[in-house]
Amino acid sequence: MKEDLRYDRLFSKAALLDSEEAFKELFFEFFPTLCVYASNIVGDNETARDIVQEVFFNIWKNRKKIELESSFRNFIVTAVRNQCTDILRKRTVIDRFATRSPSTVETSEQSPEEIYTINELEQIIGKAIQKLPPNIREAFEMNRFKGMTYNEIAQQMSLSPKTIEAYISKALSILRVELKDYLPLFFLIF
Amino acid sequence: MEYNESSIFSYLQDNLSADEKRDFELQLQRSPELRKKFDEIARIYTLSENLIRQREVNTQAAWDQLYRRIKRSKTMQSIWNFTRTAAAILLPLFLIYQYFLLPEINRNKIQQTITITSAPGTVTKTVLPDGSEVWLNAQSTLTYPVHFTQKTRTVKLNGEAYFKVTSDKEHRFEVMTPHQIIVSAYGTEFNVNAYTSANRYEVTLAKGHVEVSSDVSKSQETLISGEKAIIEAVSGNMQVASADTYAETAWKDGKMVFRREKFETITEKLSRKFGVNIQMEDEKLREYIFTATFTDESLEEILYLLTRSTPISYTISNPQQLNDSTYTKRTIKITTK
Structure with missing residues (x-):
């Protein structure tokens, strides 16, 4: 069900051949799931959307320098999570100064492998419902x-x-x- | 009450009444079997919830936004690349201009100089390119560049001049005289007396401070106001003495002030001021000491006054026409009575 091979190929195409088409395909696959994932961590959709967009932008900008260690999925989920953690840390600092009540930071314990793209999820659930x-x-x-x-x-x-x-x-x-x-x-x- | 899958699902979707809800949560804590079932159904709920939320995300709008941003950064990137390339080409050109061409241009510029000479009996005043004022005594020559472009503002003097230097801390003002005496300052007033014919030069400071150095003797002195440096023209030996600034600089206001001066010095100044040759028949006369102040007296009047106070007499011979149609100066012969 998982399409890691396809995603990794799309990324290589985007990185090596500067294919905007391939990059767009990746974006459409991953954007929804990453938004939901980020939203679960930071707590609001707006911030989540900005975070994921920023991550995609940076990936495009640095595409020549990125080396995938395991998979594109792993890479991008980790990137989004790190970005979210950063945001939360900043917020905690601001909160601490503003209200002096330290808010606890809870990160989702989902591993990157558990993050299904929208099409994967449609297939998984669709197949079961069939x-x-x-x-x-x-x-x-x-x-x-x-x-x-x-x-x-x-x-x-x-x-x-x-x-x-x-x-x-x-x-x-x-x-x-x-x-x-x-x-x-x-x-x-x- | 027994809870089946559909009621668990209702609970998860928040479709139970408050009473039912409370009762359900109580059961959930008591029954491990219900808990297990609940967990599994909750996961189905989450999985489908995840899909529902993903479907609500407006991916197209987000992509359009991102795509615009990528295009924009690409444009910025190409502008930056262009700028970098342009800089890579222009910078060496600029450096060549700055460090090779410009000094060359400046060197050529400094060769364009102005020379002014004061005729016998006149005091000429001029303003240098930097705004400094210079009074040039009779029979003196000053050479200066049309523009001061070098690190120092250098002028050449042969004779006597009074300098009122405009202050400029960045650029030293230097006066070069014959026998390699250099007077340098940043912004002061001083008098330089350096006639080639004289055997000693004098630098008198009116205001501020100056440095006087001789390339011949490699000596250097700093003067403070009211001091003067006396330099032996040939040896370059330097001596600092207190000066009578008024007497030393009176010439620029058309006065001749002598305070216990040797007759020799007086006749020298007179001959310069009036453009005459003065000859002394008796060597002893040179050592006579006078104190006098002349303002607008004529040469005859001055000579008359001198004869009144000293046992001397004088004769004036008129200019002689020479073979090349020029005339000699008037000559005055002074003799002891």
């Missing part, structure tokens, strides 16, 4: 991706709310199995 029986899939997608409550779905599908609850339960049991490989890696903050 395994669901049609009715159940419909109910689950309405609930998860359209944000509808069980009652709303029941009305739409002309079924009882109890049936919908059963559908969702069924869907989740199947998904637990289908997504087994990806689940333990996810980290949740509650």
Whole structure:
């Protein structure tokens, strides 16, 4: 499912052949996931967006000098994380002077390998959902991706709310199995 | 109450009532099985949540912004490269101009000089390119450049001149006289008496301080105001003595002030001022000492006054026409009575 080889090739193309096309492709693959990742660390979307854009800009600027040690994914996720840590550290300093209450800095413990690009995630989840029986899939997608409550779905599908609850339960049991490989890696903050 | 997957999912989506929620959280703490199930479903929730959030990101807008930035920095880069290349070419040219051509141009410039000479009996005043004022006594010559371009402001003097030097700490003012006597200062007033014919020169300081040095004797003296340096023309030996500044510099105001001066010195100054030859028949006369101040008296009046106080007489012979149609100076012969 992971496309590290493709990403590394795209990067070489961008770096060695100055291909803006390849760079754009990488940007479209990684920008969304890195924004979400950075946002989880710094806490707001605006800052996250700026950080990731800055990282991409610097990668383009220094593309000739960059040597990937493991993979492009690893490289860029690390770059974003470092940038986020910097921002947080600055904030902590400012906070300390402003309010004298040291805010704790918590960085996400996700490793770069757990950061899926938008297309990878679409495929992972899409493939798992394909395994669901049609009715159940419909109910689950309405609930998860359209944000509808069980009652709303029941009305739409002309079924009882109890049936919908059963559908969702069924869907989740199947998904637990289908997504087994990806689940333990996810980290949740509650 | 038994919690199945769908109610866990409802909890995660915050679709439970406050009571149900509280009850669920209580169960979650009590039942390890529920906890395990909850964790797995929570991960499905997070995974799909991640996708939903990624879908909301406006990647196209961000790319457009980034792309503009890349283009802009590329333009800046090419401007910078151009500037660097231009500098690489221009800098050596500039250095060549600054250190090879410019000194050459300046050397040529200094060769363009102005020479002024004061005729016998006149005092000429001139202003140098730097604004310094110079009074040039009779039968003196001053040479100076049209522009002061060198590190020092150098002028050449033969005769007597009074300098009022404009202050310029960066550029020394130097007066070169015959027999390699150099007077240097930054901004002062001083008198230099250096007639080639004389056997000793005098530098009298009116204000500030000057340095007097002789290349012949390799000696150097610094004068403070009210002092004068007396230099033997040939040997370059130097002596510092206190000076009567008024008497030494009175000439520039058209006066002749003598204070206990030898007759020899007086006749020398008279001959210069009036453009005449004065001959003394008796060697002893040279040693006579006079004190006198003349302002606008004529030569005849002065001579008359001298005969009144000393046992001398004089005769004036008129100019003679020479073979080449020029005339000799008037000659005055002084004899003892």
